[in-house]
Amino acid sequence: MKKKIRWSLVLGAIPFLTLVFALPFVNRIEPVILGFPFVLFWIVLWILLTPPILYAAYRLEMRRDKDKAGERP
Amino acid sequence: MTLALAIILVVVLSSAALGVYAGRRQPLSLENWTVGGRRFGVLLIWLLMAGEIYTTFTFLGASGWAYSRGAPTYYIPIYGTLAYVISFFILPKLWRIGKQRGLHTQPDFFVAAYGSRTLGVLVALIGIVSIVPYLQLQLKGLGLIVEVAGGGAVSPEVAISVSFVLTCAFVYTSGLRGSAWVAVIKDVLMIAAVGIVGIGVPLKYFGGYGKMFKALIAQYPGHLVFPGATPSLDVWWVMSTALLTGAGFYMWPHMVGSAFSAKSEKVLRRNAVIMPFYQIPIVLVFMVGLTAFLVLPGLKNGDMAFLTLVQKSYPAWFLGFVGAAGAVTAMVPASVLVLFASTLLAKNVYQGAFNPKADERTVLRLSRAMVLIIMTLALVFALLFPSALVNLLLIGYDGVSQFFPGMVLGLFWKRVRTAGVLAGLIAGFALVVGLVFTGHDPLFGLNAGFVALVVNMALAVGISLFSKRSSMSGVV
Numbered sequence: 071m072k073k074k075i076r077w078s079l080v081l082g083a084i085p086f087l088t089l090v091f092a093l094p095f096v097n098r099i100e101p102v103i104l105g106f107p108f109v110l111f112w113i114v115l116w117i118l119l120t121p122p123i124l125y126a127a128y129r130l131e132m133r134r135d136k137d138k139a140g141e142r143p
Numbered sequence: 144m145t146l147a148l149a150i151i152l153v154v155v156l157s158s159a160a161l162g163v164y165a166g167r168r169q170p171l172s173l174e175n176w177t178v179g180g181r182r183f184g185v186l187l188i189w190l191l192m193a194g195e196i197y198t199t200f201t202f203l204g205a206s207g208w209a210y211s212r213g214a215p216t217y218y219i220p221i222y223g224t225l226a227y228v229i230s231f232f233i234l235p236k237l238w239r240i241g242k243q244r245g246l247h248t249q250p251d252f253f254v255a256a257y258g259s260r261t262l263g264v265l266v267a268l269i270g271i272v273s274i275v276p277y278l279q280l281q282l283k284g285l286g287l288i289v290e291v292a293g294g295g296a297v298s299p300e301v302a303i304s305v306s307f308v309l310t311c312a313f314v315y316t317s318g319l320r321g322s323a324w325v326a327v328i329k330d331v332l333m334i335a336a337v338g339i340v341g342i343g344v345p346l347k348y349f350g351g352y353g354k355m356f357k358a359l360i361a362q363y364p365g366h367l368v369f370p371g372a373t374p375s376l377d378v379w380w381v382m383s384t385a386l387l388t389g390a391g392f393y394m395w396p397h398m399v400g401s402a403f404s405a406k407s408e409k410v411l412r413r414n415a416v417i418m419p420f421y422q423i424p425i426v427l428v429f430m431v432g433l434t435a436f437l438v439l440p441g442l443k444n445g446d447m448a449f450l451t452l453v454q455k456s457y458p459a460w461f462l463g464f465v466g467a468a469g470a471v472t473a474m475v476p477a478s479v480l481v482l483f484a485s486t487l488l489a490k491n492v493y494q495g496a497f498n499p500k501a502d503e504r505t506v507l508r509l510s511r512a513m514v515l516i517i518m519t520l521a522l523v524f525a526l527l528f529p530s531a532l533v534n535l536l537l538i539g540y541d542g543v544s545q546f547f548p549g550m551v552l553g554l555f556w557k558r559v560r561t562a563g564v565l566a567g568l569i570a571g572f573a574l575v576v577g578l579v580f581t582g583h584d585p586l587f588g589l590n591a592g593f594v595a596l597v598v599n600m601a602l603a604v605g606i607s608l609f610s611k612r613s614s615m616s617g618v619v
Contacts, residue, residue, distance in 0.1 A: 105357075117423065
C-alpha cells in the first residue's frame with residue numbers, strides 16, 4: 071500500500087511555522103494593527119487561529135480512525 | 144480581620160473543603176487516587192489541565208517579565224500553544240497504552256516501552272528533582288500574594304503553613320479528583336481576576352490598549368520587539384525557548400499523569416483543540432505588566448508589578464479577591480505536583496528499585512504518606528532556605544524536557560533502542576546541569592536546554608540506528 075501523507079500532521083506544522091520560524095521576519099512594531107505592535111498582533115492572531123486548525127486536524131484524525139477500524143476484519 | 148483577609152480565608156477554606164468532599168464516594172485505590180479512575184470527561188480534563196498551566200507564575204512571573212524584560216515574554220503563550228499542538232498528536236496514543244497496560248505514571252511508561260527498570264528509576268529521580276523546587280515556588284508565590292493582598296496582616300510564613308495543611312488534606316483524601324474539583328473554583332476566579340485587571344488597568348490609566356501601546360511606542364519602542372530589555376534574549380532565544388518548553392510541557396510527570404486520567408482519547412484530542420484559546424489571558428497579564436512599566440517605573444522586583452499595580456488601582460476588597468484567586472492558583476498545581484512526586488517516589492523508586500514485590504495497597508499507602516513528607520520538605524525549604532532551590536528551579540523545565548526523545552520515539556518509532564534513549568537522557572541532563580550552573584545559558588543565543596535536547600535526540604536516534612535490528616518488547 072502506498073503511504074499517504076498524513077494531512078493532520080501538515081496542519082499541526084502550521085503553528086510551528088508561524089509562531090516560531092516566522093518570528094525573525096515579523097519582529098517589528100509597524101504596522102500597528104488594532105492598537106497592537108505588529109509582532110504581538112501576529113502572535114495573538116496565530117494563537118487564535120490554532121484551535122480552528124487543530125479542529126480540522128481533529129476531523130481528519132477521526133476519519134482516519136474510522137477507516138482504520140473499517141480495514142480490520 | 145480585614146475584609147480582604149476574610150475573602151481569602153473563605154475562598155481557600157471552601158476550596159479545600161470541596162477538594163476533600165470530591166473523594167468522598169470514591170473507593171480508595173491506586174487507580175482512583177492517582178489517575179481519578181481514568182474517568183475524567185472533557186470538562187474536568189479541561190479544568191485540570193488549565194489549572195496546571197496557570198500557576199502563580201502567571202500572576203507574578205509573566206507580568207514581571209513583561210515589566211522588566213518586555214518582548215521576550217511573548218514566548219509564554221507561544222510555547223503553551225505549541226504544547227497543545229504536540230499533545231494533540233502524542234497524548235491519545237500515550238493514553239491508549241496507559242489504559243491497556245494500567246500505567247499510572249511517566250516512569251511506568253518508560254518501563255513499559257523499554258523494558259528497563261534502570262530507565263524507570265532514572266526518569267523518576269529526574270522528575271522528583273525537577274518537581275520539588277517547582278512546588279516550593281508555588282508555596283513561596285502564595286506567601287507573597289497573601290501577604291500583599293491581606294495588607295500585611297498575615298505573614299507569608301503563616302499563609303504558607305495554612306495552605307500547606309489544606310492542600311495536604313485534599314490530596315491525601317481525594318487524590319487527583321480533589322485537585323480537579325478545586326480547579327473549578329480556581330479557574331473561575333483566576334479568569335475573572337486576570338480579565339478584570341488586564342482590561343481594567345490599561346483602561347484606567349490610558350483609556351485602552353491602543354493608547355497604552357502608543358505611549359510605549361513613543362517612549363520605549365525597543366521594549367515591544369525582541370530582544371526587549373535583555374540583549375541576550377533575542378529572537379533566537381525566543382524561538383529555541385518556545386520549542387524547548389513547548390516540547391517539555393507534557394513531559395512533566397504530573398502532566399503525563401493527568402493525561403492518564405482522561406476518559407478516552409477523544410477527550411484529550413478535544414482538549415488540545417480548545418486549549419490554545421486559554422493562552423489569551425496570559426496576553427492580558429502582559430498588559431498589566433506593560434501598564435506597570437509606564438505607571439510604576441523603577442520597581443526593584445518586577446515580579447511585584449501585578450500586585451503593586453492592583454493595590455494602587457483598586458479598593459482593598461478587590462485586592463482580597465485577587466489574593467484569593469492567587470492563593471488557589473498556587474494550591475491546585477501544588478496539589479498535582481506533590482501527588483505525582485509522591486507516586487513517583489513510592490511506585491517507581493521504592494517499588495521499582497528496592498521492592499518489586501510490594502503490592503498495590505502498600506504502594507498506595509506509601510504514596511499517601513509521601514505527600515506529607517514531600518510537602519514538608521518543600522515547606523521547610525520555602526520557610527528556612529527560600530533561595531536554596533533557585534538553582535534547581537532553573538534546571539527543572541530544561542531537565543524534564545530531556546524526556547521528550549524517550550517519550551516520542553517510544554510511542555512512534557519501532558527501531559528505537561533503550562541504549563540510545565538512556566545515553567541521550569543522561570547526556571542531555573548532564574549538559575543542562577553543566578551549562579546552567581556554569582552560566583552558559585543562553586549558549587550562542589540559544590536556550591541551553593534546547594541545545595541539550597538536540598544532542599539528546601541525536602544520540603537517541605543515532606545509537607538506535609547503529610544498533611542491531613532485534614526484536615524488542617516495546618509498545619509500538
